[in-house]
Amino acid sequence: MSDELRYDGKVAVITGAGGGLGRSHALLLASRGAKIVVNDLGGSVDGSADGSLGPAGKVVAEIKEAGGEAVADGHSVSTPEGAAGIIRTAIDAFGRVDIVINNAGILRDKSFRNLTPELYDPVIEVHLNGSVWVAQAAWELMREQKYGRIVHTSSAAGIFGNFGQANYGAAKMGIVGLSNVLAVEGAKYNIKSNVLAPGAKTRMTEDLMGTGGGTIDMDPSLVTPIVAYLAHESCSVNGEIYSAASGRISRVFIGVTKGIYEKDLTLESVRDRIEEIRSEETYSVPKSATEEMALIVPHLKAQAKK
Ligand code: NAI
Secondary structure (H helix, E strand, O other), X not given: OOOOOOXXXXXXXXXXXXXXXXXXXXXXXXXXXXXXXXXXXXXXXXXXXXXXXXXXXXXXHHHHHOOOEEEEEOOOOOOHHHHHXXXXXXXXXXXXXXXXXXXXXXXXXXXXXXXXXHHXXXXXXXXXXXXXXXXXXXXXXXXXXOOEEEEEEXXXXXXXXXXXXHHHHHHHHHHHHHHHHHHXXXXXXXXXXXXXXXXXXXXXXXXXXXXXOOOOOOOHHHOHHHHHHHOXXXXXOOOOEEEEEOOEEEEEOOOEEOOOOOOOOOHHHHXXXXXXXXXXXXXXXXXXXXXXXXOOHHHHHHHHXX
């Protein structure tokens, strides 16, 4: 097909790519010509078991068998040193980094009242800190080459809320904040940063979704096309969030309602006008904090004229 999207000459680092969604992303990008660093430290869903290069190595073998190029990397994403090691693997093997897909993750679910530092800290370290440090390790290279595509992995659990996932939800919404800032800072270097909120049957979710052959196809390969698009040179969007599961893709956005303006605002007028403040009838979707601030300028100007 002549209009096929390809990644020839591009190098992609994909974290947590030894299985599940990361493996699926790695296979598609490799099949379209990208050279892949398959990062994964192995280990269990809760991040406690000793890791190994086994899962990453298997995905590398799959890619090579299909005629692609890939190397395995076993560093942990969760420290600056580990993250630097992952990017070093890419430079040593392929000489550059064009794409970072922050995908590595663990779960330690517990209702909020029972949350402990042992359940909270590792989840923040892998998801949020890992996304920060891996992106930062590649950042200078991307700035210098004036090119980069970063795709982070968030979750509906953080964006919309989910029972028993305060640790995970905090990390996953933190990732949205990270991506929004990288989108602003990277814009003039042609670095684009976007977020995926996926749904797929993997070892992480099979308890939730069951192991039986249901009629709904939750294969990770039905999530990967949006990730691959966000990682492609032709990607037209920056600082956005996409929800993808089972072949359905939507954009998630953070909007601000038109609200109300009163020069001498009082507590009682908030009470009296709360539904007007909340109304989603008219809203904006600012691309930055500056754009959001700018929304009050017309009110201030109108006020000044009086
Ligand atoms: P998975 O458990 O198959 O994949 C996660 C991978 O990350 C594992 O292979 C694991 O070994 C690796 N990993 C864990 N800690 C690591 C570390 N410190 N350094 C490097 N690698 C590490 O699960 P799945 O479902 O493929 O998850 C991928 C991402 O998608 C995660 O960030 C997850 O939170 C997110 N997600 C998945 C959903 C789903 O429906 N499967 C829903 C919402 C978000």
